[in-house]
Amino acid sequence: MSEIIIKKVNSKKDLKRFIEFNYELYKGNPYAVPDLYLDLANTLSSNNAATEFCDFQPFLALRDGKVVGRIVGIINRKANKTWNLKSVRFGWVDFIDDRAVSKALIEAVENWGREHGMTTLQGPLGFTDMDPEGLLTEGFDELGTMATAYHYPYYKEHLEALGLEKDADWIEMKMYVPKEVPERLIKVAEMVMQRYGVSIRKFKTARQLRDAFGQEIFSVINEAFKPLFGYSELSKKQIDQYVSLYLNFIDPKLVSTVVDKDGKLIGVGITMPSIVEALQKAKGKLFPMGWYHLLKALKWKHSDHIEMMLIAVLPEWQRKGVNAIFFYDLLPYYINGGYKWVETNVELEHNDKVQSQWQFFDPRIHKRRRCYKKALN
Numbered sequence: 596m597s598e599i600i601i602k603k604v605n606s607k608k609d610l611k612r613f614i615e616f617n618y619e620l621y622k623g624n625p626y627a628v629p630d631l632y633l634d635l636a637n638t639l640s641s642n643n644a645a646t647e648f649c650d651f652q653p654f655l656a657l658r659d660g661k662v663v664g665r666i667v668g669i670i671n672r673k674a675n676k677t678w679n680l681k682s683v684r685f686g687w688v689d690f691i692d693d694r695a696v697s698k699a700l701i702e703a704v705e706n707w708g709r710e711h712g713m714t715t716l717q718g719p720l721g722f723t724d725m726d727p728e729g730l731l732t733e734g735f736d737e738l739g740t741m742a743t744a745y746h747y748p749y750y751k752e753h754l755e756a757l758g759l760e761k762d763a764d765w766i767e768m769k770m771y772v773p774k775e776v777p778e779r780l781i782k783v784a785e786m787v788m789q790r791y792g793v794s795i796r797k798f799k800t801a802r803q804l805r806d807a808f809g810q811e812i813f814s815v816i817n818e819a820f821k822p823l824f825g826y827s828e829l830s831k832k833q834i835d836q837y838v839s840l841y842l843n844f845i846d847p848k849l850v851s852t853v854v855d856k857d858g859k860l861i862g863v864g865i866t867m868p869s870i871v872e873a874l875q876k877a878k879g880k881l882f883p884m885g886w887y888h889l890l891k892a893l894k895w896k897h898s899d900h901i902e903m904m905l906i907a908v909l910p911e912w913q914r915k916g917v918n919a920i921f922f923y924d925l926l927p928y929y930i931n932g933g934y935k936w937v938e939t940n941v942e943l944e945h946n947d948k949v950q951s952q953w954q955f956f957d958p959r960i961h962k963r964r965r966c967y968k969k970a971l972n
Contacts, residue, residue, distance in 0.1 A: 597659045599699040604653035610636060613653055616662045617689050618879055626738055627745035628871045629879035635687075638726070639667065644832040645722035648673040650711065653687070654703045656696050664690030664697065668704040669722055670711055674827040683708025683971075685718035686726065687744075690753070697753035705971055716969040717762060719744070723827045724820060725837065729765050729941060729964025730754065737961050738871060740902055742940050743767075751965075759967035763824045765941035767962040768953060772901075772929045772936060776922075780955040784923035787916035792856035795924045798847040808852055809838040811860040812907075819907035824943055825966070844893060849901070851924040853908075853917055862908035864921035868897035869938070899935045906952070918952035 604613050614635050621627035637643060639653055649671045656664030669684040685704045690696045705716055720728050731746040739745040788794060798804040813834040820826045829837070851864040873892035877885030892898060908917050929937065941964055942949045 599663070599695055600657040601699055601703045602655045602657055604639075604655055609655060610639060610653070612662050613639070613655055613665050613687075614879070616655075616665050617687075619662075620689055620691070621745065624745070626736065628739040628741065628874050629877075631874065631877075631881070631885075632879045633881060638722070639687075643722065644830060644836045645671075645827075647830055647832060648827075649722050651722070652707055654700060654707075656690065656700050656703075658696075663693065664688075664700050666690075666700040666704055668707045669720070670708070670713060671722060671827050673830075674723075674825060677827070678825065680717075681712060681714040682717045683711070683713040683715070684720040685716065686721045686728075688719055688730075688750075689746075690750075692747070692749045694753060694756065697750075698757060701754070701757050701759075705969075709971055714971050716759070716967075716971055717825070718967060720825060720966060723829065723833070724823070724825070725829070725833075728825075729966055732764075732963050732965050734767070734962030737769075740767075740869070740938060740940070741871060741874070742902070742904060743962075743964070754967055757969075759969045762966045762968035764944045764966075765964045766944050766960045767941055767964075768939040768950075768958040769961040770937045770939075770953065770956040770958045772926070772934050773956070775930065776926045777955050780919055780923055780926070783916055783955075784919040787920060791915065793853055793861065793912075793917065793920070794856075795920060796852045796854050796858075797924075798850075798852075801843055801845050801847055804845075804847045804850060804852070805838060805842040808860050808863070809842055810834060812842075812852075812863050812865075813837060815860055815863055815909055816905065816907045818909050819913075821910075823946070846893075848928050849925065851921040853920050861912045862906075862917045862921070864906045864918075864925065865904045866901050866925060866937075867904060868892065868934070869900050869902045870898070872898055897932070897934075899933070901929060901934050901937045903937060903939045905940060906949070913948055919955070922952075922955060 604610055618629050651669045653667045655662055666688045667686045719730050727744040732751050735748050813829055817828050845867055849866045853862040855861050870892040873888040876888040
């Protein structure tokens with residue numbers, strides 16, 4: 596069998612091959628959701644604000660000139676300092692079902708990490724928590740999401756054969772939208788608002804939301820997520836980038852902001868109609884017709900389910916029932932909009948603060964993801 600060649604991605608041509616390999620590998624797979632080409636191209640470039648504190652290097656695995664695998668090595672200096680690590684991350688990993696390919700890819704990142712003084716390998720992880728994280732280990736027959744990556748079942752076998760071990764697991768929940776807002780939820784939410792003087796603030800347009808709370812939303816996220824596994828605090832430049840990229844096209848009806856008696860933002864729940872079917876139809880490209888599928892899913896004919904992109908509450912307001920207010924606010928929009936079910940983003944398997952908020956529903960775990968680790972001897 597021909598030799599596996601590892602090549603560093605240092606040109607637009609190679610980056611194009613890197614991105615499109617995922618499209619080829621999962622072509623026809625009904626559960627995989629392709630990355631938007633332009634989005635990933637910007638992420639893996641100096642345009643990404645995270646490069647202020649991250650070094651990265653994408654790699655391709657080639658056999659007879661054909662791409663058979665890909666991976667990105669990332670050193671997040673900020674996260675390493677926060678968590679007292681010397682860790683090199685790997686992300687955006689894909690490969691054919693060939694142990695020689697996966698071995699060559701992992702070794703490429705290990706060697707690159709050693710060259711930069713790293714002593715531990717971790718992944719799959721991105722630059723920050725805003726990127727896809729974790730390897731899919733359960734739920735291979737479930738539709739993917741915008742915020743996560745799909746992986747074939749053999750990935751897990753390959754990584755574990757290379758000596759990688761569990762570092763942390765995340766779960767994803769699926770919940771069905773009830774026909775009416777549960778009475779118990781109404782009572783809890785109204786009691787919390789009356790007791791603490793907090794209230795819901797809604798906006799008519801995405802621009803109004805962005806102008807009022809664009810920066811504050813991500814400040815709340817930083818404070819709320821700070822204790823979570825591997826979290827890397829978002830910088831001012833990153834926040835500006837995310838506000839510009841994402842807060843301009845969300846539906847403000849499906850965003851819940853909770854403020855204290857002085858009008859200060861204390862919590863936010865960002866949800867949106869799933870656009871995964873539109874991304875599948877677009878096949879990762881905006882042109883010639885990808886833009887139409889995405890715009891249709893966002894504006895004219897939404898899917899039958901909602902994705903909970905994130906829920907964040909300031910630490911001092913956690914465990915006081917603020918999360919109940921989000922669903923008190925959002926459920927009527929889900930019901931009136933004809934949505935059938937809701938999917939959560941990834942949440943750490945032992946994060947009881949997060950999982951307790953689903954007490955008003957009938958959730959089931961339908962996916963599991965794993966971050967692996969390995970000591971670099």
